[in-house]
Amino acid sequence: MFVGSDIGVAAYTSFDAGGTWRAEGLLPGLVPDFDGNPTVAFDSRGRAFVGCVVATQGPPRHGDVLMWRSDDGGRGFRPPSTVIAGGPGLVDHPHLTVGTGSRRVSAYLYLAAGMYGTTSDGIVVARSTDGGLTFQPPRALDPAAGARAIAPVAAAGPDGSLTVAYVTPSPSGDVLLKAVTSGDHGETFTEPFTVAEVPAMAPGLGDVTAKSGPALAAAAEGSLICAAVTGFDDATGMSQLLLTTSAGPSEPSPTWSSPTTVAVSDRAVYLQPQLAVADDNRIAISVYALSLTTLRVDVLLYVSDPVRAASMPPAFGPPLRVTTQAFDPRLAIDTGSTHWLGNYQGLAAAPGHVLHPIWTDTRTGRARIFTAAVRVRRV
Incomplete structure (x- = not known):
């Protein structure tokens, strides 16, 4: 949230399945400066974890990733812990996920992020085995790509698996969706491998910034992992929404399905899946x-439809329109150089066949956070 010319991160909570929300204010101890990129996860005990970039506007710009834990669903937070220190550089685009425990650890927390302007630029992952009180030093996942790798996302499966996906340019100038996986709670990882390739994720949008990145999710049971990315071909003007699935970690690298085209259009541009x-x-x-x-x-x-096997392309019906009215992205926050709509939105699945998308929307004339509870028909 903007506080004058500074940016901070605030928490909002709901205890009635998203029907009503209350503002909890800025995260405790956080002084707005150039903070952002919030990421939220819950463990099986109902503890909430909120991570974000805490940065200075500079120049030069420096930033760490801190994390707050709440043991009461977000009403109150413990003092923050440092997940990844940026040192002379910036840690960017953090993404939290919580994995199931083992005989020794009740739950594993993983945070993937990008490090830039540091001695180890690129995609890293940090792990906690004590409920987020401390994190092990970040581990580089694709040193060869370095700072060219951006926008990491992470997903933990129920079997000790962890997948981290990100994008990086190919030698020909296309965009590669790449991933690494672990089958042992983040102890070891496969070599990076390519999941999908697109000409670009989105076209230039003039004075509006709505960067598009990959998305990743794992099923709570079984071994289904899925990744989504948007693709844009400047030569044809076609925009696509692509999905690929996997049955989980294997050596030397997992097998992913060929990308399925969920949507394609030359009249709309798909962004931020x-x-x-x-x-x-x-x-x-x-x-x-x-x-x-x-x-x-x-x-x-x-x-x-329900996915029976990761190797079979999922069948999708026509889209549901969540927004009750379209909005103008040019009304997003004016930073002085661009109208900033953001890097990503959110989506969660709840029991009872309810989905909760959350997004930035300008229908009121300024940027606001909107959410919805969408009940989908049982198949």
């Missing part, structure tokens, strides 16, 4: 759809 896997193994994807005719944005939700 988000993924969730429901308890019946249905895959849900939310995405911004920017109309090239009206220059307005809607949030669409695609829901698949």
Whole structure:
């Protein structure tokens, strides 16, 4: 949230399945400066974990990733712990996920992030085995890609598996969706491998910034992992929403399905996909759809039939329109150089076949956080 010309991070909580929300204020001890990129996760005991970048505006810009834990669902938070220190550089785009425990550890926390302007630039992951009180030193996942690798996302499966996906340019100038996986709670990782390739994720949007990145999710039971990315071909003007699935870690690298085209259009641009896997193994994807005719944005939700095998392409029905009215992205926060709509949105699956997308929306004339509870038909 903007506080004058500074940026801070605030928490909001709901205890009635998203029906009403209350503001908890800025995270404790946080002084707004150039903070952002919040990421939220819950463990099986209901503890909430909130991580974000705590940075200075500079120049030069420095930033660490801190994490706060709440033992009462977000009403109160413990003092923060440092997950990754940026030192002379910046830690960016953190993403939290919680994995199931083992005989020695009740739950594993993993935070993937990018490090830039440091001695170990690139995608890293840090792990906690004590409920987020401390984190082990970050581990580099793709040193060869270095600072060219960006926008990491992480997903933990129920079997000790961990997948981290990110994007990096190919030698030809295309965008590669790459990943590394672990089958032993983050002790060891495969070599990086390519999951999908697109010409670009999105076109230039003029004075609006709505960067698009990959999305990743794992089923709560079984071994289904899925990744989504948008693709844009400047030569044809076609925008695509792509999905690929995997049955989980294997050596030397997991097998992923060929990308499935969930949506394709030359009249809309798809941006910022988000993924969730429901308890019946249905895959849900939310995405911004920017109309090239009206220059307005809607949030669409695609829901698949239950996935029986990761090797079989999921079948999706027509999209559900989540937004009750389209909004103008040019009304997003004016930073002086761009109208900032953000890097990513959110999506969660709840029991009872309910999906909760959350997104930035400007229908009121300024940027606001919107959410919805969407009940999908049982298949």
